[in-house]
Amino acid sequence: MEIKRIRIGGLKVLEGGACVVSSSPRGEDCLSPRLAAPLAQSKINLTFLTHVAGDREVLCTAGEAGEAALTLLKTHTAPPGSLQLQSGTAVLSLYPHDKRPEIIGNFIRSLARARVIIHGLASSPSAISVVLSSRRAKAAVRQLFEDFQFSSFESPKDFFEAQPPPREYLEKVVATYQEKVIKVYWIVPQPDLELWGLRISSSEILEGFANAMMDLADLGLKVPFLVALPGLGSKEFIVSCSTARPLSAGDQGPEVRRLLKQHLPEARPMRLTPVAGLFLHGPHFGDRYGIVHTMLEALERAHVSLLALSCTISSISLLVRQQELAAAQLVLGNTFEAPVESPPAAASAK
Numbered sequence: 421m422e423i424k425r426i427r428i429g430g431l432k433v434l435e436g437g438a439c440v441v442s443s444s445p446r447g448e449d450c451l452s453p454r455l456a457a458p459l460a461q462s463k464i465n466l467t468f469l470t471h472v473a474g475d476r477e478v479l480c481t482a483g484e485a486g487e488a489a490l491t492l493l494k495t496h497t498a499p500p501g502s503l504q505l506q507s508g509t510a511v512l513s514l515y516p517h518d519k520r521p522e523i524i525g526n527f528i529r530s531l532a533r534a535r536v537i538i539h540g541l542a543s544s545p546s547a548i549s550v551v552l553s554s555r556r557a558k559a560a561v562r563q564l565f566e567d568f569q570f571s572s573f574e575s576p577k578d579f580f581e582a583q584p585p586p587r588e589y590l591e592k593v594v595a596t597y598q599e600k601v602i603k604v605y606w607i608v609p610q611p612d613l614e615l616w617g618l619r620i621s622s623s624e625i626l627e628g629f630a631n632a633m634m635d636l637a638d639l640g641l642k643v644p645f646l647v648a649l650p651g652l653g654s655k656e657f658i659v660s661c662s663t664a665r666p667l668s669a670g671d672q673g674p675e676v677r678r679l680l681k682q683h684l685p686e687a688r689p690m691r692l693t694p695v696a697g698l699f700l701h702g703p704h705f706g707d708r709y710g711i712v713h714t715m716l717e718a719l720e721r722a723h724v725s726l727l728a729l730s731c732t733i734s735s736i737s738l739l740v741r742q743q744e745l746a747a748a749q750l751v752l753g754n755t756f757e758a759p760v761e762s763p764p765a766a767a768s769a770k
Contacts, residue, residue: 425569426526431561431579432513432547432733434467435554438486439506439539441650442493443476451477451729453717458492460710468511468551469712470542470647471729472617472660478540478649480511480551506539510554513733514564515547519642519664524548525633526567532627534563538657541648544735545608545699548646602714604758609749610644610697611742613662614673615727618680618687620657625684629659632683639675640666644697645737647730660728662697662739695727696745698752702734711736714755722751 451471459466459479468480481489490505517523527548531538536559540551552560562576573579620629626648633643645662665672673691680689700715712731715738719726724747727739740748753760 425567426523427571428514428516428523428568429571430515431564431568431570431573432515433510433557433561433583434513435510435557436483437467437480437509437511437551437554438483438489439468439478439480439509439551440486440490440493441476441478441504441506441539443502443504451716451726453713453720455493455496456713456716458496459489460713462488462492463709464489464492465709466712466731468540468542468549469729469731470540470649471726472647472649472658473725473727475658476649478551480509480540483507506553508554509539509551510557511549511551511732512557512560513547513549514568515733517543517546517548519545519644521633521636521641521643524643524646525630525636527564528630528633529627530563530567531560532630533566534560536560538626538648539650541646542730542732543643543646544730544733544737545644545701546735547733549732601757602708602711602755604756605701606699607749607752607756607758607760608699608701609745609761610664610699611694611745613644613664613693613695613697613739614676615660615662615692615695615739616676616680617658617660617690617692618684620659620684620687622656626657628683629680632679635679635683636663636676639672640669641672641676644699645728645730645739647728660739662695692727694742695739696742696748698738698740698745698748700736700752700756700758715752718751718755719748722747724748724751 464481464485466479471477486505493503514527536552536556538550542549565576642664644664648657648659650657677689724740724744730737749760
């Protein structure tokens with residue numbers, strides 16, 4: 421019997437990249453303006469960036485900028501052994517996921533089935549993206565066509581024939597902005613989220629996490645935020661994700677914990693609630709060097725602690741403690757030229 425595929429809008433691949441993994445397990449050298457400044461000053465464009473507070477970062481650049489980014493970070497990070505460069509990488513993105521855990525889970529499960537080594541995983545409000553070796557991109561795309569039905573392409577062959585050459589694509593998306601005030605389309609807050617963090621012993625167990633994500637759909641939960649960051653050598657993964665419950669639902673934390681433990685028996689899920697998300701929508705994260713540095717400087721001025729960060733496609737997504745949401749909104753609204761949406765009335769913490 422043919423398994424029903426999930427209908428989805430689009431798929432995008434950006435090849436010709438390089439990936440730097442920074443690991444700071446003792447909370448040293450966490451992402452800060454001090455680390456982001458040299459990348460901005462050197463006009464190094466980032467196509468992908470993830471961060472989990474006090475632990476690690478993954479950033480991607482065009483291939484020729486990878487060594488330069490590594491050298492700059494080495495001069496500002498200790499010990500140098502906590503940095504690792506992966507050349508010949510690609511960023512593969514599926515969209516839109518509508519924050520539906522069954523779509524995100526199926527995407528991760530497809531990668532596991534394709535035996536892809538994940539160098540980083542991140543979500544935006546519309547897309548879910550993975551950093552992988554360019555050599556495995558075709559295998560990953562073939563598996564995605566087994567699990568998803570794409571409106572624009574009937575087969576992997578159709579998809580690859582429609583792709584521009586990597587350099588042409590990079591030249592198209594990389595632009596230079598000389599704005600005194602950086603413009604973004606919208607800054608959208610989302611309060612009353614739960615932040616879940618867990619360590620997974622290897623990328624092979626990511627399929628268990630994918631299965632747990634798909635089960636979350638039965639609870640009516642949405643997943644506005646997700647990052648997965650590998651340790652050096654990809655022997656361990658840090659997963660950080662947020663869940664949003666329906667307004668009518670009560671505390672579903674115990675059930676989420678049960679599902680995570682069911683599929684990942686060795687994991688010890690950590691829960692932080694309430695937290696809030698802030699989402700900066702386009703235009704475009706991937707073609708604007710310095711935008712992260714500007715954001716980090718603003719949050720530091722407002723004494724806002726960043727819990728986790730995801731930058732991919734055309735959006736920046738960040739999580740903060742809910743009591744710091746108002747300060748974060750104010751400083752980002754004063755730093756970027758964009759409408760700032762008012763958050764809905766916060767529900768009382770349970």
